Amino acid sequence: MHKIDAEAIENIAVGAALLGTGGGGDPYIGKMMALSAVNEYGPVRVISPEEVDEEAVYTPAASMGAPSIMIEKMPKGDEFVRVFQKLEKYLGKEIKGVFPIEAGGVNSMIPIIVAAQLNLPLVDCDGMGRAFPELQMVTFHLNGISSTPMAITDEKGNIGIIETIDNVWAERLARTATVEMGARALISNCPCTGKEVKQASIHNVVSLSENIGRIIRSKELETQEKFNQLLEITGGFDLFNGKITDVQRNIEAGFNRGKMVIEGLKNDTGEQVEIYFQNENLIALKNGEPIALTPDLICLVDQETLAPVTTESLKYGKRVRVLSLPSASQWRTNIGIETVGPRYFGYEYEYTPVEDLVKNGACV
Amino acid sequence: MHKIDAEAIENIAVGAALLGTGGGGDPYIGKMMALSAVNEYGPVRVISPEEVDEEAVYTPAASMGAPSIMIEKMPKGDEFVRVFQKLEKYLGKEIKGVFPIEAGGVNSMIPIIVAAQLNLPLVDCDGMGRAFPELQMVTFHLNGISSTPMAITDEKGNIGIIETIDNVWAERLARTATVEMGARALISNCPCTGKEVKQASIHNVVSLSENIGRIIRSKELETQEKFNQLLEITGGFDLFNGKITDVQRNIEAGFNRGKMVIEGLKNDTGEQVEIYFQNENLIALKNGEPIALTPDLICLVDQETLAPVTTESLKYGKRVRVLSLPSASQWRTNIGIETVGPRYFGYEYEYTPVEDLVKNGACV
Numbered sequence: 001m002h003k004i005d006a007e008a009i010e011n012i013a014v015g016a017a018l019l020g021t022g023g024g025g026d027p028y029i030g031k032m033m034a035l036s037a038v039n040e041y042g043p044v045r046v047i048s049p050e051e052v053d054e055e056a057v058y059t060p061a062a063s064m065g066a067p068s069i070m071i072e073k074m075p076k077g078d079e080f081v082r083v084f085q086k087l088e089k090y091l092g093k094e095i096k097g098v099f100p101i102e103a104g105g106v107n108s109m110i111p112i113i114v115a116a117q118l119n120l121p122l123v124d125c126d127g128m129g130r131a132f133p134e135l136q137m138v139t140f141h142l143n144g145i146s147s148t149p150m151a152i153t154d155e156k157g158n159i160g161i162i163e164t165i166d167n168v169w170a171e172r173l174a175r176t177a178t179v180e181m182g183a184r185a186l187i188s189n190c191p192c193t194g195k196e197v198k199q200a201s202i203h204n205v206v207s208l209s210e211n212i213g214r215i216i217r218s219k220e221l222e223t224q225e226k227f228n229q230l231l232e233i234t235g236g237f238d239l240f241n242g243k244i245t246d247v248q249r250n251i252e253a254g255f256n257r258g259k260m261v262i263e264g265l266k267n268d269t270g271e272q273v274e275i276y277f278q279n280e281n282l283i284a285l286k287n288g289e290p291i292a293l294t295p296d297l298i299c300l301v302d303q304e305t306l307a308p309v310t311t312e313s314l315k316y317g318k319r320v321r322v323l324s325l326p327s328a329s330q331w332r333t334n335i336g337i338e339t340v341g342p343r344y345f346g347y348e349y350e351y352t353p354v355e356d357l358v359k360n361g362a363c364v
Numbered sequence: 365m366h367k368i369d370a371e372a373i374e375n376i377a378v379g380a381a382l383l384g385t386g387g388g389g390d391p392y393i394g395k396m397m398a399l400s401a402v403n404e405y406g407p408v409r410v411i412s413p414e415e416v417d418e419e420a421v422y423t424p425a426a427s428m429g430a431p432s433i434m435i436e437k438m439p440k441g442d443e444f445v446r447v448f449q450k451l452e453k454y455l456g457k458e459i460k461g462v463f464p465i466e467a468g469g470v471n472s473m474i475p476i477i478v479a480a481q482l483n484l485p486l487v488d489c490d491g492m493g494r495a496f497p498e499l500q501m502v503t504f505h506l507n508g509i510s511s512t513p514m515a516i517t518d519e520k521g522n523i524g525i526i527e528t529i530d531n532v533w534a535e536r537l538a539r540t541a542t543v544e545m546g547a548r549a550l551i552s553n554c555p556c557t558g559k560e561v562k563q564a565s566i567h568n569v570v571s572l573s574e575n576i577g578r579i580i581r582s583k584e585l586e587t588q589e590k591f592n593q594l595l596e597i598t599g600g601f602d603l604f605n606g607k608i609t610d611v612q613r614n615i616e617a618g619f620n621r622g623k624m625v626i627e628g629l630k631n632d633t634g635e636q637v638e639i640y641f642q643n644e645n646l647i648a649l650k651n652g653e654p655i656a657l658t659p660d661l662i663c664l665v666d667q668e669t670l671a672p673v674t675t676e677s678l679k680y681g682k683r684v685r686v687l688s689l690p691s692a693s694q695w696r697t698n699i700g701i702e703t704v705g706p707r708y709f710g711y712e713y714e715y716t717p718v719e720d721l722v723k724n725g726a727c728v
Binding site for chain 2: 090156157158159160161162163164165169172173176177179180181
């Protein structure tokens with residue numbers, strides 16, 4: 001993939017929504033904005049993390065806050081570029097390219113909008129290989145790279161620059177600003193040299209998203225064929241197949257938090273899966289036992305179309321398949337587990353890789 | 365007054381605490397920091413607002429948040445200059461002088477610290493002529509001057525730059541940052557040209573503070589003589605004389621909020637005054653009827669020493685005199701009353717100047 005055109009955007013939006021594990025925002029809104037940007041400014045050039053200029057500066061562009069809000073509080077359109085350029089001016093250095101901070105319906109699209117509007121290359125990488133709810137949950141953090149200076153803005157035009165003593169403080173201050181700005185804000189953070197991008201990012205996530213999206217959107221393949229190919233290219237596992245019977249959620253401190261219950265379609269088996277989420281799906285339990293744990297990806301797709309299901313579109317009666325993809329190896333280190341493992345989110349489970357849980361019978 | 369030396373600091377700390385109407389922080393801590401700065405760097409040069417360079421930039425340096433916190437969370441010492449210089453760098457223009465944003469124990473002292481450490485002149489003015497609890501409550505706001513760009517920092521070293529679409533948004537975003545930073549932060553905001561300082565500031569507040577402090581601290585004068593001189597130089601009124609019998613307060617959203625009851629010393633008269641405060645004293649009622657209303661100043665002083673009483677040092681049994689000083693004429697306009705009048709703070713009283721209330725019998 002050398003250019004992102006309209007067709008690539010359609011694929012990336014779907015694929016990134018899957019990797020977004022329920023978070024990362026509604027793919028529809030993000031996609032429409034990116035399509036409109038590419039339509040106006042032309043396709044976006046993609047470069048591999050291997051091709052970056054090691055001395056130059058690259059930054060993510062992203063949305064922060066509860067994705068639910070985006071449905072009601074539409075972006076104005078100029079905020080993506082405004083926040084990016086504000087950071088550039090503050091750094092006093094030209095930013096040579098943009099990349100997604102995470103995979104997700106909205107956050108895979110915003111860098112495309114910025115790249116198109118500013119005629120910058122998009123680097124084929126991200127900082128998570130999935131989506132996570134907090135700023136410090138990036139592989140850059142694991143590599144000692146600061147989240148700040150960062151810029152933050154809202155659709156009204158308010159702007160903040162934040163520089164903190166550590167990445168947890170960046171999360172705290174940006175989160176309270178996001179909440180005050182109306183529970184959603186645009187950010188550009190974590191300025192990296194090309195060398196840091198090469199070393200610390202997760203490579204080829206944009207391409208992977210596009211490939212996933214192409215499979216899900218295929219008109220030639222049958223549902224089960226698509227599903228098998230998905231598992232194949234992601235190394236994922238088929239965990240459960242059922243109907244959502246309960247969803248509890250609330251928006252607190254700028255997050256969508258909650259829990260869903262999925263019951264097996266053959267009710268007589270009595271099997272059920274509970275999934276806990278904070279923007280993203282974090283923990284899946286089957287009959288009370290863990291079958292997938294953060295940082296491994298827990299993804300829901302529509303049973304028929306395999307369209308990724310975001311946490312804000314969960315509803316009673318929806319039939320879904322639950323799959324889990326192994327997380328990037330950087331997350332499976334001690335500092336990775338400390339940063340995004342089950343205990344960080346308040347769940348008293350020891351992280352066990354999904355492939356080990358599957359060996360012990362977690363799979364369908 | 366051409367220089368602020370140790371003696372002037374002692375006087376200003378006391379006088380500004382009186383004008384601080386209960387808010388503006390504990391005068392002791394602020395004073396100690398200023399004395400130490402002047403001791404290390406030498407006396408601070410004071411210039412009149414008439415002497416500023418009309419084209420140059422001048423900014424306040426201040427503390428934001430609940431003053432109570434300052435007693436437990438001591439400043440580190442470098443944050444006053446750090447935030448000021450951060451704003452200067454962000455503006456890309458040399459700041460030629462500093463001034464207090466308000467009168468108050470702490471906020472009259474911080475500009476002295478910055479002026480001493482950076483060898484800058486202190487402009488003899490402020491933005492309130494008293495203290496008020498919110499950022500947009502400055503005469504600069506009434507004159508259409510923006511609170512931002514502003515810089516904010518904490519004692520840990522976290523820094524924010526805020527640029528907003530209006531001054532109420534500046535207050536909202538800076539307030540949430542202040543709360544997250546631990547309910548107290550240092551700011552430098554409202555950058556003004558010299559011309560704006562001349563036109564929009566309240567002139568000679570530093571000198572007035574010093575004169576008030578000199579009277580209160582005088583060793584020659586008797587208490588009643590001091591009191592009479594105070595009323596004379598401020599145009600103030602003697603409203604009540606009594607004993608604090610109840611104090612209700614809580615820290616919420618970064619403010620000290622509460623209410624006190626003062627009973628007349630001759631209990632048989634049954635007279636009592638209630639004063640409502642939000643950092644600063646805002647409303648005084650005598651037997652349920654208003655005797656002084658924001659923006660006019662409601663000041664408490666110790667019955668014997670005439671030392672100003674801050675809201676954080678209120679306690680049962682303390683004997684106090686309540687006086688009220690007419691606010692600056694800029695506050696008594698329609699936009700002034702809209703910004704800081706009783707209704708803004710949620711009290712359903714029509715603003716009436718204290719001199720009119722006194723005519724109707726509010727005085728002792």
